Amino acid sequence: MAEAPTLAETIEKLFQTHTTPAGRELSLRHVANWCAKWLRERGFAKSFSYEYLRQLRNGEATNPTKGHLEALAAFFDVDPVIFYGSEKAQQIQEDLDFALMLKAHGVRSLAMRATGLTPANRAKVQKQISTLLRQQAADHDGD
Template sequence: MDDTVESVADKINALVAERWPGRAPGNAAIAREIRRETGLSISTGYLWMLRTGQRGNPTGDRLQALARFFGRPPAYFFDHEVTSADMELAACLRQSGVRMIAMRADGLSERSQRAILELVERARQIEKLDEVDD
């Protein structure tokens, strides 16, 4: 993924794609799910405007609803330093096993971190996770 600055629309659409890989439901279904999970309301029309870039400054309850639903702090939607790579890392860190590996590696020497990375790379080869289909 590249490290270009992303708009609020780009960020919301990427979060939707992350949450529903493949085919995301429509804005009405997403808005219902946000209400159901967070207890906060966002209208279908407003969500559509955010996702299409016609609105780029969610505030108040709408901002809280999006932040809670997607598991991000409210400032995430306005921090233009947050990139696609940051979003990819955040998605990976949602997995408890990945998060535990990262946390336990903190404080280890550079040499130990390299050894752990080599083990992870070998495991990925064994599981054929990085093979590209031709």
Template sequence: MAAGETGVPTLADRIERLFQTVRRPSREAYSNEEVARACREASGETFSATYLWQLRTGRRDNPTKRHLEALAAFFQVPPSYFFDDEQGERISEELTLLGALRDAEVRDVALRAVTLSPEGLGTISDMIEAIARREAEARRRK
């Protein structure tokens, strides 16, 4: 998760992380408009796509409790995600894992790995790390 000047993730960082990680089953990101609409319906309060964009970009940083509760409900995280640094980081890690497991190919690899010995898991982990390094290097060269 990105972090503000203090090294602690800002509200904007946390909201943006939700948008980047929690996606439709098709892996397409939710739009500001559809999240704002769902938040309006859930909270009964004014909640525009522009306001959400301002929260995501840090131009506004003091939403109401009901707005944060509506965002938390939409993204299916506890409201404390926005306030508790330790819990926020733990939830972010879980969201990353859940996002990865929505990918059918990643899920297939993970399910196959369940039956492997510790040595087999170590070998697979080493192979994944080597491939990730090679792909990162190829991206840098482009």
């Protein structure tokens, strides 16, 4: 099993995979305010400030309470287990990595469009992509 990411790495990945509807990064202040409200609504006497979230995200603070982690998980709509080293946490991390890959490489729209194809046509697209990848690798090896 791969080494579990740090708390700061996990929080950073959550910020990278969750953006505003316009595609912008969520503000620390917005997330912290939401988490503080979530904690208050559940009777937790804990605060959740912008500065504390900044410290967690940068790795300056490394020992949050269970309530803080549950609030972050609720905001990002993930299972709180993501913050603890476990097999399920690893699967969630892999799902986030996959989401980042789709986002970074701009293939999401391609995948969405492919859902409208018949199974036979999707197989043709997959074959064409494999051919293009082989050609690209050969071109790269020839450089």
